[in-house]
Amino acid sequence: MGLFSRKKPKLPKLGSPPLNRLPVHFVPVFWGCKNAQAFADSVSAAIAQVEPGYHFADNLFTWSRNNSMLDDEAFVQAWRSNIESKPDEGIVWRRYILACAAYHCVQLEGDFVECGAYTGVAMKTVIDYLGGPEFPRRFWGYDLFERTTRCLRTAPISNSACARNLHNTRRCAS
Ligand SMILES: C[S@@+](CC[C@H](N)C(=O)[O-])C[C@H]1O[C@@H](n2cnc3c(N)ncnc32)[C@H](O)[C@@H]1O
Numbered sequence: 001m002g003l004f005s006r007k008k009p010k011l012p013k014l015g016s017p018p019l020n021r022l023p024v025h026f027v028p029v030f031w032g033c034k035n036a037q038a039f040a041d042s043v044s045a046a047i048a049q050v051e052p053g054y055h056f057a058d059n060l061f062t063w064s065r066n067n068s069m070l071d072d073e074a075f076v077q078a079w080r081s082n083i084e085s086k087p088d089e090g091i092v093w094r095r096y097i098l099a100c101a102a103y104h105c106v107q108l109e110g111d112f113v114e115c116g117a118y119t120g121v122a123m124k125t126v127i128d129y130l131g132g133p134e135f136p137r138r139f140w141g142y143d144l145f146e147r148t149t150r151c152l153r154t155a156p157i158s159n160s161a162c163a164r165n166l167h168n169t170r171r172c173a174s
Contacts, residue, residue, distance in 0.1 A: 009106040010131035012074030023070035027057035027090035057090035069096035078128035082121050095125055102126040106137060117141030 026047070028040040043061055047054050054063035069075055069092055078099070083089050105112070114123050120141055127135040 007134075007136035009136050010134045011103065011106075012072070012129060015071075015073055017068075017071035022053045023067040024052060025055045025057055025067055025070065025092060027086070029057065029086045029090045030059045032059070055093065057092065058087070058094060060093055069093065069099075072096070075099055075129055078125045081128065082125045084119060084121055088121050095122065098122060099126055099129045102130060106130050106135075110137070112137050112139040113142070114140070115142050117143050118145075 028036075028043070030036065030039070033039040043056050046061070047056065047063070050063040052063075053065050053067060055061070055065060055067055069079075075096060079092055079095050102112070112123075112126070114120075117123050123139055123141050127139060
């Protein structure tokens with residue numbers, strides 16, 4: 001309790017998105033597919049059949065959604081400026097869930113902790129979204145640095161088992 005920083009968090013303001021723009025997000029980097037190219041081609045064919053507002057990245061494909069994270073300028077700045085790899089470019093939906101949770105948590109007492117922080121891309125995205133140098137909480141990052149290609153491998157499974165495998169590989173994700 002005594003360690004609680006009384007510094008007020010600097011909360012990002014949400015602007016009004018342009019009404020004539022429906023953002024899409026397409027970064028064909030994913031995990032757990034037998035043939036990554038064939039899978040990306042299949043989804044590209046599916047995208048041609050759906051309404052705009054699609055999102056395909058980080059093992060997530062959806063459409064007719066507003067991709068509202070891309071309308072949050074403070075978040076987009078924080079996310080983009082911390083991209084270190086192609087997967088980081090794709091991982092935006094999960095980053096925004098994290099950033100929105102952090103938006104609420106930063107208004108509560110206590111430190112932040114990320115278990116499995118690796119190089120700190122997620123941590124730094126949260127910190128930058130919530131004030132950068134003025135981020136008012138202590139943020140602890142832990143990692144065993146055991147990340148290997150195991151998390152990124154193409155699993156030797158059939159396409160029909162792909163969905164199940166995507167679920168299984170989820171435990172490799174942050
Ligand atoms: C997929 S990376 C996540 C990177 C980061 N969370 C991000 O979003 O950019 C998973 C990380 O978790 C770490 N990890 C796995 N098990 C762990 C454990 N028991 N304790 C600490 N770190 C662990 C791995 O070393 C790896 O770097």
